[in-house]
Amino acid sequence: MRIVKSLTHIGSSFVLAAGLAVAGLGLAATLSPAVAAKELKLVCPKDGGDGYAFKDQRTKETTPIRDPQLKAIAERACKGPKLDSTETGPVKIVNKQSVPIYVGFTASGGTPGSISWGSGCSKSGNGVKIAAGATCQASVTADGTSTRFCADTDAVPSNCFEAQQNNQTMIETNFEPASNGGCFNQGNCVWFDISLIPSTCTDQLWDQNQCADTGGASYNLPVQVACGSSTVYTCQGPVSSAWGPENYPSQCGNPDSTCQSSPNCQNAYFYPMFDPPENQYQPNTVCTAAQTLTITFLAGE
Numbered sequence: 001m002r003i004v005k006s007l008t009h010i011g012s013s014f015v016l017a018a019g020l021a022v023a024g025l026g027l028a029a030t031l032s033p034a035v036a037a038k039e040l041k042l043v044c045p046k047d048g049g050d051g052y053a054f055k056d057q058r059t060k061e062t063t064p065i066r067d068p069q070l071k072a073i074a075e076r077a078c079k080g081p082k083l084d085s086t087e088t089g090p091v092k093i094v095n096k097q098s099v100p101i102y103v104g105f106t107a108s109g110g111t112p113g114s115i116s117w118g119s120g121c122s123k124s125g126n127g128v129k130i131a132a133g134a135t136c137q138a139s140v141t142a143d144g145t146s147t148r149f150c151a152d153t154d155a156v157p158s159n160c161f162e163a164q165q166n167n168q169t170m171i172e173t174n175f176e177p178a179s180n181g182g183c184f185n186q187g188n189c190v191w192f193d194i195s196l197i198p199s200t201c202t203d204q205l206w207d208q209n210q211c212a213d214t215g216g217a218s219y220n221l222p223v224q225v226a227c228g229s230s231t232v233y234t235c236q237g238p239v240s241s242a243w244g245p246e247n248y249p250s251q252c253g254n255p256d257s258t259c260q261s262s263p264n265c266q267n268a269y270f271y272p273m274f275d276p277p278e279n280q281y282q283p284n285t286v287c288t289a290a291q292t293l294t295i296t297f298l299a300g301e
Contacts, residue, residue, distance in 0.1 A: 042074055058274070088116070088139040089175040089190045089287075093149075094296040095130040101221070101297055103127050103136070103151045106160035114141035127156035142175040142188040149173065151221055151297060164199040164218045169235070171195075171225060171295055186288040192225060193284040194235050194268035198246050203278070206271035210244025217248045217270075222298040227287040229294070233260075233267045237301035243270060249301075253283075260285070 043062060045051035052065040052074040065071045095101050104127035105113040112126045121128040121136035130136045140147070148160035149171040157163065163170045174191040176183050183189040199215035222236030235252035242250045253267030258281045260266045266283035273282050287293050 044074075087142040087177045087188045089142050089188060089290065090292040091115075091138045091140055092292050092294045093121075093130060093136040093138065094294065095132060095134055095136075096299045097153070097221070097297055098132055098299065099153055100129050100131050101151045101153055102129050102156040103149060104157040104160050105138075105140070106148050106150075106157075108146040108161065110159045110161055113145075113147045114143060115139070125156040126158065129156075140173075140175045140190075142177045142190075144174065144176050144180055147173045147175065149295060153221075164197060164215065166220075167216050167218055168220045169194065169196065169223050170218055171223060173293070182286065183288060184286075187290050189286050189288045189290070190293050191284060191286045192232075192293060193282075194223060194225060194233050194252075196235070196248060196252070196268050196270055197272060201246075201271050203272055203275045210246065211271055212245045214246060217246045219247070219249050222249065222251075222300055224296040224298055226294040226296070227291045231261075232285060233283060234263070234298075235268045236298050239301070257281075 041055045041057060043051070043053040043055050052071055053062050054065065055062045065074050093103055102124055104125075105115045107113040116139045117123065117128050118137040118139070120134050121130065121138060123129075128136060148163065150157045150160035150163045150168045152168060157166065157168060160168070160170060172193050172195050174182075176189050176191065178185075178188045182191065196217045196219050198211050198217055201211035201214040205211045205214060217239065219235075219237070219239065224234045224236075225232055233253075235249055237249040237251065239247040240250040242248070243255060248255075248270055251263070252270075253262075254264050255266065255268075255270035257265045258277075260281065260283055266281060268283055273279055
């Protein structure tokens, strides 16, 4: 039996993906590091074996890692980074809704993520309740794993990796230790994005009919994400047919643009964006030098 480690964002997998691209492996020889990072999973051998491999998420093809340098990188990734106890990512969650919200934080295996809830956070189930108008302070262990925040107004979502099936807005995160290349030697960091992707939406279906009949947009609450006080992405409703039939929020940037952050640019994933040319301008970025990731659930729809 093997353990599969997710390589979902550029931050945690940039070095591995770059190694794949230059190693000339058939599985990813033509992919940029960013694309390889989103499409591949590292398969780790159990009990210290030597069976390192990459699995293509789309084709399900598994390719053994034979290049010695790339295998050494894979071995370090599978063993996990040695964390300093101080390597945590500060998070601030603001509730501007007129009612309490319930926030969950989930790791890629479907279990609660490694987070310490602080002031303004009232423990509820596997997450917290945040009162209307309140701010919740938290810190996340920078362990390089794929994680997600999501929220609802009734109860804490049990698993934010099931947010697509539940049509809940996803804030996808990857808190990296300083030792990971994705932090660019600026201390620990966090890669993040907003995702609205319907549960069975693909790039091909977006091109065909804007992902009609693929489960509905993964959206229930408007959200804004910032590094400290600097807003990066804003996504809010009301939902409409402005971007197709799947009830995407109407004030969430332009999914057909080639820029990021402004109201007329990319602000969230409407579809996977695996394929070129869209993969070159994905709405995914990083807070470096342990900046506070501020997630604000906005008032309104």
